[in-house]
Amino acid sequence: xxxxxQNSPSLSxxxxxxxxxxxxxxxxxxxxxLWYKKYPAEGxxxxxxxxxxxxxxxxxxxxxFLNKSAKHLSLHIVPSQPGDSAVxxxxxxxxxxxxxxxxxxxxxxVRA
Amino acid sequence: KAGVTQTPRYLIKTRGQQVTLSCSPISxxxxxSWYQQTPGxxxxxxxxxxxxxxxxxxxxxxxxxxxxxxxxxxxMNVSTLELGDSALYxxxxxxxxxxxxxxxxxxxxxxx
Numbered sequence: 091x092x093x094x095x096q097n098s099p100s101l102s103x104x105x106x107x108x109x110x111x112x113x114x115x116x117x118x119x120x121x122x123x124l125w126y127k128k129y130p131a132e133g134x135x136x137x138x139x140x141x142x143x144x145x146x147x148x149x150x151x152x153x154x155f156l157n158k159s160a161k162h163l164s165l166h167i168v169p170s171q172p173g174d175s176a177v178x179x180x181x182x183x184x185x186x187x188x189x190x191x192x193x194x195x196x197x198x199x200v201r202a
Numbered sequence: 203k204a205g206v207t208q209t210p211r212y213l214i215k216t217r218g219q220q221v222t223l224s225c226s227p228i229s230x231x232x233x234x235s236w237y238q239q240t241p242g243x244x245x246x247x248x249x250x251x252x253x254x255x256x257x258x259x260x261x262x263x264x265x266x267x268x269x270x271x272x273x274x275x276x277x278m279n280v281s282t283l284e285l286g287d288s289a290l291y292x293x294x295x296x297x298x299x300x301x302x303x304x305x306x307x308x309x310x311x312x313x314x
Contacts (some may be wrong), residue, residue: 132307194244
């Protein structure tokens with residue numbers, strides 16, 4: 091059973107605009123959330139994370155928002171750049187069980 | 203510091219055969235995790251090893267097994283291959299069980 095869901099398999103956005111990627115989870119024990127970015131022929135690379143004690147974390151053009159009551163998180167990329175075209179995975183884990191559960195991924199395409 | 207390396211990068215096997223994949227973690231990292239990536243399923247967790255002991259296991263049949271050596275290198279074995287085992291197998295390492303994961307480029311396994 092998929093505990094982390096990314097319901098949008100793809101997203102197309104114009105360069106310079108905002109990209110919003112969404113992620114939902116079902117396990118209320120999850121307390122640490124991460125976003126990974128993956129280019130073809132490479133392994134995923136860590137992008138940004140957030141702990142459940144916060145509702146927002148920002149790193150440059152990337153901001154992650156967490157809504158614990160809705161079991162929902164989102165990744166905002168502003169402004170979107172062509173190099174942001176990749177597959178983005180949402181992941182979650184719970185304290186003392188460090189196994190990461192991943193979503194199916196969202197393919198982002200940034201159009202010039 | 204060298205990143206996570208995986209060998210081989212590409213592999214073609216036939217149904218019923220077995221395969222062994224290898225992963226060398228970042229120097230000093232004691233944890234190695236394995237994931238299976240298939241289209242639409244995202245990254246499915248297989249297992250994690252820490253200091254030669256399996257610490258966590260995903261929901262995969264017993265045909266999937268792994269081990270970790272004293273130098274932290276890890277191998278994953280799949281016996282009696284099925285067509286559905288065709289996937290990208292990713293290995294990730296981290297310093298501790300609570301640390302961030304660094305992924306290798308993956309091994310693309312095709313079962314015919």
